[in-house]
Amino acid sequence: MMAGNTVALSDITPVRPLTVRLHEWVTTVDHKRLGILYILFGLVFLALGGIEATIMRLQLIRAHNDLVSPQVFNRMFTMHGTTMIFFVAMPLVFGFANYLVPLMIGARDMAFPRLNAFSFWMTALGGLFLYFSFLGGDGLYGAGSAPDVGWFAYAPLTAKTFSVGHSTDYWILALLSSGIGSIGTAINLIATIVSMRCPGMTLGKMPLLVWLNLVMASLVILAVSPLTAAQIMLLIDRYLGAHFFDTQAGGSAVIWMHFFWIFGHPEVYVLVLPAFAFASEIIPVFSRKAIFGYSVMVLASIAIGFIGMSVWAHHMFTVGMSAGANTFFVLSTMAIAVPTGIKIFNWLATMWGGRILFATPMMFCVAFLFQFLIAGLTGVTLAVAPLDWQLGNSYYVVAHFHYVIVGGILFCIFAAFYYWLPKASGRMYNEALGKLHFWLFFIGFHLTFDFMHVPGILGMPRRIYTYEPGRGWDIWNLIVTIGVAFQAAGILVFAVNLIWTCWRGKLAGNDPWDAWTLEWLTSSPPPAYNYAVIPEVRSRRPLWDLKHPEDPDWRYE
Amino acid sequence: MFAPVSTPAGSIFGLSIFVLVTVTAIFVAVFALLAYTVVRFRKRRDADNSEPVQIYGSTQVELAWTVIPVLIVVALFLAAARVIAEVQDLTRPPGALEVVVTGHQYWWEYRYPQLNIVTANELHVPVSDATHPGATFLTLLSADTDHSFWVPRLAGKTDLIPNHPNQMWIDPHETGVFLGQCAQYCGTQHAKMLLRVYVQSREEFERWVRDQQQTPKSDATSRGQRVFESTACVNCHTISGTAAKGRFGPDLTHLMSRDTIAAGAAKNTPEQLRLWIRNPDAIKPGSKMPAMGLNDEDVAAVAAYLETLR
Numbered sequence: 001m002m003a004g005n006t007v008a009l010s011d012i013t014p015v016r017p018l019t020v021r022l023h024e025w026v027t028t029v030d031h032k033r034l035g036i037l038y039i040l041f042g043l044v045f046l047a048l049g050g051i052e053a054t055i056m057r058l059q060l061i062r063a064h065n066d067l068v069s070p071q072v073f074n075r076m077f078t079m080h081g082t083t084m085i086f087f088v089a090m091p092l093v094f095g096f097a098n099y100l101v102p103l104m105i106g107a108r109d110m111a112f113p114r115l116n117a118f119s120f121w122m123t124a125l126g127g128l129f130l131y132f133s134f135l136g137g138d139g140l141y142g143a144g145s146a147p148d149v150g151w152f153a154y155a156p157l158t159a160k161t162f163s164v165g166h167s168t169d170y171w172i173l174a175l176l177s178s179g180i181g182s183i184g185t186a187i188n189l190i191a192t193i194v195s196m197r198c199p200g201m202t203l204g205k206m207p208l209l210v211w212l213n214l215v216m217a218s219l220v221i222l223a224v225s226p227l228t229a230a231q232i233m234l235l236i237d238r239y240l241g242a243h244f245f246d247t248q249a250g251g252s253a254v255i256w257m258h259f260f261w262i263f264g265h266p267e268v269y270v271l272v273l274p275a276f277a278f279a280s281e282i283i284p285v286f287s288r289k290a291i292f293g294y295s296v297m298v299l300a301s302i303a304i305g306f307i308g309m310s311v312w313a314h315h316m317f318t319v320g321m322s323a324g325a326n327t328f329f330v331l332s333t334m335a336i337a338v339p340t341g342i343k344i345f346n347w348l349a350t351m352w353g354g355r356i357l358f359a360t361p362m363m364f365c366v367a368f369l370f371q372f373l374i375a376g377l378t379g380v381t382l383a384v385a386p387l388d389w390q391l392g393n394s395y396y397v398v399a400h401f402h403y404v405i406v407g408g409i410l411f412c413i414f415a416a417f418y419y420w421l422p423k424a425s426g427r428m429y430n431e432a433l434g435k436l437h438f439w440l441f442f443i444g445f446h447l448t449f450d451f452m453h454v455p456g457i458l459g460m461p462r463r464i465y466t467y468e469p470g471r472g473w474d475i476w477n478l479i480v481t482i483g484v485a486f487q488a489a490g491i492l493v494f495a496v497n498l499i500w501t502c503w504r505g506k507l508a509g510n511d512p513w514d515a516w517t518l519e520w521l522t523s524s525p526p527p528a529y530n531y532a533v534i535p536e537v538r539s540r541r542p543l544w545d546l547k548h549p550e551d552p553d554w555r556y557e
Numbered sequence: 558m559f560a561p562v563s564t565p566a567g568s569i570f571g572l573s574i575f576v577l578v579t580v581t582a583i584f585v586a587v588f589a590l591l592a593y594t595v596v597r598f599r600k601r602r603d604a605d606n607s608e609p610v611q612i613y614g615s616t617q618v619e620l621a622w623t624v625i626p627v628l629i630v631v632a633l634f635l636a637a638a639r640v641i642a643e644v645q646d647l648t649r650p651p652g653a654l655e656v657v658v659t660g661h662q663y664w665w666e667y668r669y670p671q672l673n674i675v676t677a678n679e680l681h682v683p684v685s686d687a688t689h690p691g692a693t694f695l696t697l698l699s700a701d702t703d704h705s706f707w708v709p710r711l712a713g714k715t716d717l718i719p720n721h722p723n724q725m726w727i728d729p730h731e732t733g734v735f736l737g738q739c740a741q742y743c744g745t746q747h748a749k750m751l752l753r754v755y756v757q758s759r760e761e762f763e764r765w766v767r768d769q770q771q772t773p774k775s776d777a778t779s780r781g782q783r784v785f786e787s788t789a790c791v792n793c794h795t796i797s798g799t800a801a802k803g804r805f806g807p808d809l810t811h812l813m814s815r816d817t818i819a820a821g822a823a824k825n826t827p828e829q830l831r832l833w834i835r836n837p838d839a840i841k842p843g844s845k846m847p848a849m850g851l852n853d854e855d856v857a858a859v860a861a862y863l864e865t866l867r
Contacts, residue, residue, distance in 0.1 A: 070745050070843050150742045156719060157702045157744060247719035253703060254721055287598070293614035318705060318741075319716045320697075320723035323645040330637045334630045338623065344587070345622040348594055355600045355609050366595055373587055377580040384576050384637040386569045386644060389713020393705060393740045457559075459709040461740040464748035471736070548608075556613055 029113035030528055034120050035099030036424065041124055042091035043495075048131070049083035050491065052076045057448075057481040063469035073465035074148035075167075079130070081151025082171065085267065086178050087127045089405065092413050093274035094123075094185050097213045099424065101189060103519035103526060104207050106198025106535045111191035119184035126178030129170050137167030147171035150463060152264060155245035155256035160238055169238065172231045179228035186220035189213055198518070200537040204298075205557070207517045207540065208291060211298050212277035215305040219266045219273070222309060227263035230256065254319060261312035268404065269308040273301060275412035276343060279365050282419050283347050285515045286362035287354030290553065293346045294540060300339035300346075307336045317388040326385045333383035340376055344369060359513075360434030364415035367442055371407030378403065378453070396456025402449045414441070414494070421498070422512045426524040427505030433497040437490050444486025451479045516541035562731040562756075563685075564692075565644045565712035572640045579633060644713075647692070647726060654693045656680065660704030660717035660739070662845055663746040664807055664820040674769045675795070677807030678820045681755045683762040685728040692728035702744055708737030708754050716741050729756040738821075745843030751821030769811055772798040773866050781862025784855045789847070796866065806846065813867045819844065831860045 025033060056076050059067045068076070098116065102109055110116045130147075137145040147167040149157045158168050193214045197206065206214075234256075236242040243249040245256045284291045291297060314333045317326055347369060356362065378400040382388050391397060414437070422428050455473040456462075467473055511520040520543055522531055539545055539553035561567040649655075658680075659666040667676050682693040697706060699717040706725065707714035715725040729735070739750035757765060775798045776782060785791065786800045793806035801809070812818075815825055822841045823829040832839055835856050837846040851859065 070748060074742075074745060074747075148745075154703050154742070157742075162702055162744065250720065252720065253718050288608050290611050290613055292612065293619050296614065296619045318714050319718060320721065323641050326641050326645070327638045330641070331634050334634055337630060338626045341626045342619070342623060346619075348587075348591055349612075349615075349618065351594045351598055353609055353612065354598050355604060356595065356598050357600045366591075369591055370588065373584065373591070377584055380580055380633065381573070381576050384572065384633060386637060386640040386713060387573050387576060389644075389715070390566075390569055390573075390709060392714065393707075459707070459737065461705075461707065461738060463742040464738075466748050468751070553611075556611075 027117075029109075029117045031098050031102050031110045031113065031116060032424070032526065032528075032530075034116050035095045035097075037120055038091045038095030038098060038123070041120075041127065042088050042095060045083050045087040045091070045127060046491075049080050049088055050488065052080035052083065054484055054488065056080065057484045059465060060467075060477050061481045062478065063467050063474055065466060068465070070465040071148065074150075074463070075146040077463055078147045078150055078153075078171075082130060082147070082174070084405070085151065085271075086175060087123070087130065089271045089409060090178070090182060091123060093216070093271060093409075094182070096278070096413075096416055096420070097189055097216070097274060098185070100420065100519060101192060101210055101213055102196070103522070103530055104210055104517050105193065105196060105201055106518050106531060106537065107192065107196040108530050108534075110188050111196055112188050115184050115188050119181040119188065122181030122184065123178045126174040126176075126181065129177060130174035133167050133170035133174075137170055138165055152260050153256075154260075155234075155251070155253040156247040158234060158238075158256075159246050159248070161248060169235075172235055172238075176228060176231040176235075179224045179231065182220050182224045183228070186217040186224070189217040190221075193217075198534050198537060204295070205537060205540050208280035208294065208297055208301075209277040209517075212273045212280065212301050215301045216270050216273040216277075219270050219305055219308065223263045223266035223270060226259050230259035230263075233259075254316075257316050257319060258313070261315040262309075264315060265312040266308050268401075269304055271409050272404065273304065275368070275409040276301070278412040278416040278419070279347060279368060281517065282361050282365050282415050283350050285419075285513050286357045286359060286365070287351045288357075289350055289354040290541065290544075291346070292349035292352075293342075296342060297346055300342045303339040304336060307332060307339070311336060314383060314385075314388070317385045318392050330383055330385050334380060337376060337380055337383075344373060344376075359418075360429070360431060360438055361415040361419040363435065363438045364411045364418070367438070368408055368411040368415070371403060371411065371445075375400065375403035375408055391456060393461055394456035395460045395462055396453050398462050399449050399452035399456060402452070406445055407449065411445075414438075417494075417498075419513070420519075421501055422505075422508030423519055423524045423526070425502050425505065426508055427501050428508045428512060429497050429501040429505060433493055433500065437493040437497060439490075440486050440493060441490030444483045444488075444490055447483025447486060448480050449483070451476050451483070511543070514547075516544045518542055559710075561710055562733075562735070563711040563727045563729045565725075565727065566710055568640045568643055569713055572636055575636055576633060579629065583629070649694050649726075650691075653691055654683065655696065656682070656693060657696045657698065658706060658717065660697070660699045660701075660706075660743070660750075661805075662701050662744050663739070663750040663841070665706075665750070665752065666700075666807065669766075672766055672770070674766065675808045676769060676811065677815075678751075678817065679753045679755060679815050681757060681762060681765050682727065682729065683759055684732050684756050685730050689759050690728070692726045694724065694726045697723040697725065703741045704739045704743045704750070705741035706737070706752065707740035708735050708752055710735050711737075711754060714740045727754075729754075732756050732758055732761075746841055749820060749822040749841050749844075751817075753817065753821055765814075768814060768867075773810060775799050779858075779862060781858035781860070784851065784859050785862055788849050788851070790849065790859070793846075809863065809866055811866060812863050813865075819846075827860060827864065830863060831856055834859055834863075 055068060059065055059073055133146045145167060149163060149168055156162060193210055233244040237244050237246050243251040245251045247253050280291060311333045313329045382391060382400060418429055418434055454476045458472050460473045508524050510524055518535055521535060539557050541553045545552040561570045655670060657668040657670060665678050667680050685691050697715055697717040699719045704717040705714045711727045711729055712725060715723050733756055735754045737752035739747055791801040791803055793803040795802050795808045797810045818825045818830060818833055819841050836848050837844050
């Protein structure tokens with residue numbers, strides 16, 4: 001077979017100099033290498049964003065703490081939010097989509113490999129812009145480095161009057177640049193999924209991961225475009241004297257909020273749909289059962305996409321919208337709980353009657369189910385506008401969306417790491433370290449984000465660098481900060497496991513999980529061309545059909 | 558949020574109990590089901606490697622777990638819509654007390670147009686009791702960036718946005734001091750933009766109003782007043798009856814009637830007042846009040862002058 005030949009060939013090729021190999025990575029247009037680049041980029045920024053979070057938590061460990069100045073604290077939460085959303089979560093989900101989608105649909109690459117490389121490097125440039133602000137943000141004013149306007153950068157705090165120097169400009173350039181990259185990747189994913197599926201793979205036979213990434217990519221185009229437009233308007237405001245958001249000249253602060261949240265809320269689904277995608281692949285394999293209600297899962301994903309575009313103003317319940325508008329956004333926001341609930345029930349039904357193997361990927365997925373249930377329910381409480389009038393912009397909201405992004409999305413991303421690492425590296429990770437990572441991170445997550453709800457309910461707003469004693473917030477903040485240590489330890493174990501796997505891991509073979517989708521058909525790691533012969537499929541689980549010729553799936557679909 | 562003492566906060570609290578009971582019930586049911594599934598269907602040690610029965614779906618089950626959540630959503634929505642209408646659609650009765658609240662980086666300005674009072678940071682309102690029921694209506698404005706007025710025991714928060722006047726109302730039925738703070742990030746010292754609402758009995762409130770309406774005695778020959786009026790203090794602060802007519806900072810006409818200075822960041826004591834005049838950054842780094850570079854004698858004189866403003 002061709003695949004066998006390649007392995008032999010690379011064995012006899014002499015080791016090339018490091019510069020040559022690095023050059024190959026920089027100039028690559030291979031979807032797998034770009035996927036890995038996206039993921040490594042995301043991991044580096046995860047460390048940066050984590051350090052920023054740690055500084056904030058140390059500052060808030062007790063009332064009237066003065067570890068950092070208010071200026072530094074404000075930069076930390078701005079950089080933490082911007083980093084984690086745009087330069088950690090987005091690159092990680094794009095990285096996995098890039099790596100997996102062509103393999104899972106039996107294609108040799110993305111539809112537009114050069115656009116793919118361009119998109120990654122635009123995102124990387126955005127990350128550099130953002131962190132260059134630490135050096136260049138001062139401008140000529142000595143006004144302070146990194147941006148300090150908050151990650152949603154409400155007008156008019158971003159106007160020249162309130163934000164002198166260049167820190168806000170670097171923030172704008174970072175989002176503009178990465179936004180162009182995101183739109184490029186989204187177009188590429190849609191084109192790939194629509195036109196490059198292997199013979200036999202009708203839309204109804206695509207793996208759920210591919211379906212969810214198709215919805216995700218559509219949302220990226222709809223959501224990131226207005227954000228990118230708003231960044232351009234803000235630049236024009238700051239440098240060409242326009243007044244879109246400049247309230248001192250009659251501009252509108254509220255219009256910026258609309259622009260930001262018509263991006264910001266669909267963005268949550270941009271991140272969570274790929275997380276659902278990982279769960280939808282991993283839960284069936286480790287339960288040894290086909291996904292329950294495939295077509296309902298697809299419909300629910302599309303419903304989340306559509307409804308997700310109509311809920312943005314629930315971030316604005318306190319800005320003084322009319323009672324009618326508030327009521328509408330209560331309804332649309334709650335409506336999204338229905339398809340999301342359907343998904344949880346379908347995963348549950350998939351496990352029901354199965355034979356659940358608790359390897360590390362499955363442990364992260366099961367924890368995800370419990371945590372996402374809680375995140376969804378606190379989301380319902382916040383969808384009730386009057387409760388949001390109390391809880392909005394408090395630590396309750398901060399706890400809620402970290403439950404979604406960490407407890408939901410990041411747990412699924414960790415699951416995906418352990419599940420597909422054997423495919424991408426060719427080597428098996430260390431199961432003991434994987435479980436240690438899980439338990440440390442699980443304990444840290446719950447210490448931090450369970451207890452973070454409480455000070456919010458007790459009236460503690462977000463984004464304050466210090467607080468008065470005697471409001472009953474102290475003890476909760478202390479517990480929240482202690483949780484950070486466990487999370488950091490978990491991440492360290494994860495990093496050790498990744499490196500150990502790539503150097504010393506046991507060879508994994510093509511299909512270590514006895515799984516059912518196409519990527520497990522090719523070698524680990526896959527050759528540059530993925531498949532020597534383009535596969536043909538007859539069902540949603542082509543490898544099940546191969547392994548069980550007596551009882552193939554296509555009889556039932 | 559707990560122990561509400563005003564109708565808007567009370568309605569929200571009642572609604573939150575209903576929502577909490579509902580989501581807790583859902584949580585317990587789904588959690589139990591998930592936990593049961595995970596334990597019951599885990600792979601046993603003695604299990605062979607045969608595959609379990611493959612089930613692809615069931616229309617009846619899917620319908621059940623679609624329809625039930627829809628019904629729950631409708632119930633929660635109707636409950637929410639009722640409270641939204643109750644809080645937002647209240648029309649202001651003629652003669653109700655009005656306060657214009659203006660958010661500044663990083664302090665609160667209160668104007669009582671019917672009473673001709675201007676004050677800062679500490680809001681005084683009358684209690685709404687059986688003999689004198691009645692709400693206080695707040696008009697919310699901003700002089701610079703976005704802010705948010707949030708005193709959890711009185712009402713939910715409402716933002717103060719430039720070019721976008723907002724309204725809210727409170728009708729506290731208990732006297733006392735209620736704490737809150739700015740809840741929309743507004744710049745460097747967002748954290749120390751604290752709120753104190755003094756709910757007073759009718760008599761006390763009326764006494765406070767009378768005191769605020771007095772113009773304090775002015776003695777332009779006193780050293781403190783001379784220093785105050787000959788430095789940049791007057792560019793930002795107003796003291797009625799004197800040359801100080803600035804509008805950027807809090808009105809100081811009745812400074813000594815307040816318990817705190819620096820928007821609640823420090824107690825209004827002679828020591829804190831002197832420290833605040835000498836070096837505002839020591840109390841509130843990044844606040845808009847500059848250190849005027851006064852010598853110790855001038856600081857003491859200005860503080861002594863301010864202490865006469867009752």
